[in-house]
Amino acid sequence: MIDVHSLINVSNDIFLQLSLIVILSAIAALILRLFKQPHILAYILVGILITPIFKVITNTSIIESISTIGIAFLLFIVGMEMDFKKLKNVALVSTGGGLIQIVILFFIGFLVSLLLGFTNIEAIYIALLISFSSTMLVVKLLSDNREISTLHGRIVVGILVVQDIVAILALSILASINGFSWVLMGIALLKFGALFGIAYLSSKFIFPWLFKFAAEYQELLLITSLAVCFAFSVAASYLGFSIAIGSFIAGLTLGNLEYNFDIMGKVKSLKDFFSMLFFVSLGMSLSLGVIKQEWVPLVVITFLVILVKPVISLVTCVLFKYTKKPAFLTSISLTQIGEFSLILAAQGLLLGHISNSLFSVVVVVTLLTMVLSTYFIKYDNWLYNLFEHPLRIFDDFTSEGMEFIPTDVKPKIILCGHNRIGYSVLKELKSVKKEVLVVDYNPEMISHLMKEGYHCIYGDVADEEIVERMNLKHISMLISTVPEIKDSLFIIHKVKSVNRTAKVIVTASDIDESTKLYSAGADYVILPHFLGGEHVAKLITKVRTGEVKLHEERKHHLLHLKERKEHGQEHPKV
Numbered sequence: 155m156i157d158v159h160s161l162i163n164v165s166n167d168i169f170l171q172l173s174l175i176v177i178l179s180a181i182a183a184l185i186l187r188l189f190k191q192p193h194i195l196a197y198i199l200v201g202i203l204i205t206p207i208f209k210v211i212t213n214t215s216i217i218e219s220i221s222t223i224g225i226a227f228l229l230f231i232v233g234m235e236m237d238f239k240k241l242k243n244v245a246l247v248s249t250g251g252g253l254i255q256i257v258i259l260f261f262i263g264f265l266v267s268l269l270l271g272f273t274n275i276e277a278i279y280i281a282l283l284i285s286f287s288s289t290m291l292v293v294k295l296l297s298d299n300r301e302i303s304t305l306h307g308r309i310v311v312g313i314l315v316v317q318d319i320v321a322i323l324a325l326s327i328l329a330s331i332n333g334f335s336w337v338l339m340g341i342a343l344l345k346f347g348a349l350f351g352i353a354y355l356s357s358k359f360i361f362p363w364l365f366k367f368a369a370e371y372q373e374l375l376l377i378t379s380l381a382v383c384f385a386f387s388v389a390a391s392y393l394g395f396s397i398a399i400g401s402f403i404a405g406l407t408l409g410n411l412e413y414n415f416d417i418m419g420k421v422k423s424l425k426d427f428f429s430m431l432f433f434v435s436l437g438m439s440l441s442l443g444v445i446k447q448e449w450v451p452l453v454v455i456t457f458l459v460i461l462v463k464p465v466i467s468l469v470t471c472v473l474f475k476y477t478k479k480p481a482f483l484t485s486i487s488l489t490q491i492g493e494f495s496l497i498l499a500a501q502g503l504l505l506g507h508i509s510n511s512l513f514s515v516v517v518v519v520t521l522l523t524m525v526l527s528t529y530f531i532k533y534d535n536w537l538y539n540l541f542e543h544p545l546r547i548f549d550d551f552t553s554e555g556m557e558f559i560p561t562d563v564k565p566k567i568i569l570c571g572h573n574r575i576g577y578s579v580l581k582e583l584k585s586v587k588k589e590v591l592v593v594d595y596n597p598e599m600i601s602h603l604m605k606e607g608y609h610c611i612y613g614d615v616a617d618e619e620i621v622e623r624m625n626l627k628h629i630s631m632l633i634s635t636v637p638e639i640k641d642s643l644f645i646i647h648k649v650k651s652v653n654r655t656a657k658v659i660v661t662a663s664d665i666d667e668s669t670k671l672y673s674a675g676a677d678y679v680i681l682p683h684f685l686g687g688e689h690v691a692k693l694i695t696k697v698r699t700g701e702v703k704l705h706e707e708r709k710h711h712l713l714h715l716k717e718r719k720e721h722g723q724e725h726p727k728v
Contacts, residue, residue: 171211175200175434192298192528194291197430198521201437211438224432225493226401230383231425232289232318233405234418246598247474248312254470255313256320259285259463266458270451276512279328279502283516284458286321288492289314290429291524295531296487300637300663305596306483309471313488318402321494325396325501345393349400353386353407365413376420379408398497432493436521444514452515459523460489468548477595478545479614483534490527491520535640549619558604558611565591568624570615570645571635572599575661575680579633580608593620616641621648631657635680639667646674 182196204210263281272280292310296302302311327342361382368378383404390400408417445452464485471481499516502508530537538545566589569576576592583590591609594600600612613620615636626632626649634645642660649658661680662668668679696702 168216171216174210175204175431178204179430179434192295192532193430194294194433194528195525197433198437198525201434202440203437204434205438206440206442222397224428224435225497226387226397227383227424227428228290228432228493229398230401230405231418231421232293233402233407234409234414234421235293235405245312247309247471247476249316251309251467251470251474252313252316253320254473255463255466256285256317258466259458262462263458266454270454272451272512275507276509279498279508279512280455282321282324282498283491283495284455284463286317286492286494286498287314287488288490288524288527289318290432290493291490291527292487292531294429295528299531299534301483301534304480304483305476306480306487309476309480309484310487313467313484317492318494321498322399322402325399325494325498328498328501328505328507342394346395346399349386349389349393349395350403352389353403357407357410361407361411365408365411365417369413369416372420375413375416379417379421382408396497396501398494436496436517436524439517440521441514441517444511444518448511448515451512452518455515455519456522459491459519460526464489472548475612477613477617478542478548479538479617480595481548482538482541482545486530486534486537487527489530490523491516496520558600559609560607563588564625564628565589565609566628566630567591568593568626568629568632569635570594570632571661572596572603573635575635575682576633579635591624593624616644626656627652629653629656631659633659635661637661637663639663639670642671642676643674646671646676650675 178200179197182200183193186193186196205212260281263284264277267277267280268274292314293302296307296310301307365375365378368374383401386404386407387397387400390403391397408414411417467485467488468481471484472478476484495516499508499513503510503513567583567586568591569580569583570593572580572592572594576594580590580592587608591611592600592603593611593613593615594603595612595614600610603610611620611623613623615621615634624632629649632645632649634642636642636645639662642662645660646658649656657677658675659678659680660671660676661682662671665681668681671679693702693707697704697707
């Protein structure tokens, strides 16, 4: 006779648990996609339904295993995707601003936690938890919105890198806080330095030739990469650190190899799979009872994360002379507790530093803030338009000293955006330098252009105040390399409403966008991918007909790349 209960009870069967999670997650994601909602929300809801509500899976050890494996693998991917060279132009605000934000949030969180009645050690954990945001969630959402390459996207990623580094140090220190002594602290730092040193030496002398061999066999490349990840995770665990530290260091090590793109291509599907498991496991860890029992600290900590934290981030960016729009978009992207916070909380629970109720509060706040920030990032431009007027109080702090008009000649040509295309355009306009005005909202780029002697204004092209300074009535041409279609439509409208004869050239990402821009009145629309293909086609034709020599073109190209590198254009974005 068939035991029906045994058919639906999956608590002791890992395969059935994973099958149930994957099937329900796929169904939920498809349903939410129909309503244009993020997949992450679907995964979290599935986790809540499986364990807290219907109690289909009740074995908490399985949940912990899924979370541990998922977090370790996800941090391996995070480490691999970190390219410090891409953050060069925003290094100052990322490091300085990131550290300032962490310090201020830590002291506010610590004091508030003490007022709520938590012990000193618990207050330290809470203060650290609210200081860190989710690298995995934010990078994914920014990529989905095609904002990872924008100024605020690069600032956010830079700040997240700083937070991750501080979180790793915090993990190392808190792991040795029981029976603390400076000797033990010194030993812990030596162990961490040794592990990092081994990783660095391996990336220089062992991994290059090892992966050169492995790259010849595609299946071997994936297995070898995962072996490195687990080897460093085991080593970190053996030295007394979290396995997440080891996987993160392994990711950083392999991320600097010339085969990093091949490796990332191989593990992309695994990354998506473990991302799903990570978010489902968060939902499964939720304790519904804690919402009623611990609602006061839950509300207060959530308030700190979604209101106080973005205000601090906003003010910090303004202090570094960024205008209100990138500052606001940066702050709105950091309104959540991240995966490192969960790792810290899990370690604190394991070490007996925090209670089960506090851990449950952390999980609830993490879920709540992740879900809310998903919508904040998705509708970030709408939120900016909503708060644009009150944000004008920051204009006096960011515009001072960032407008440079070296001559009395009124500019006839305006270039909006000094990126990949803008750099090439400005180079061609060098002969009429005095007639060119450059508008960009990267303060470091504006500072560089000031030294070059160009007319320039620091600000957002979609800012009414900046538009007023452009003197649009008297220009002959405006060229915009800004990729956002809303900004392009705004620029076209502003120019054509006051100067019908001025030529307006804007940039689009695809054919549909270019059609809309032409309909709005654009005189020409730049499609970077099409222009790149046309350039290569013309070059091939000239090589075939003997008009140019390929080796001469190669030499010219190398000189051009070197020049761009000297001007901070190694990784330009459209």
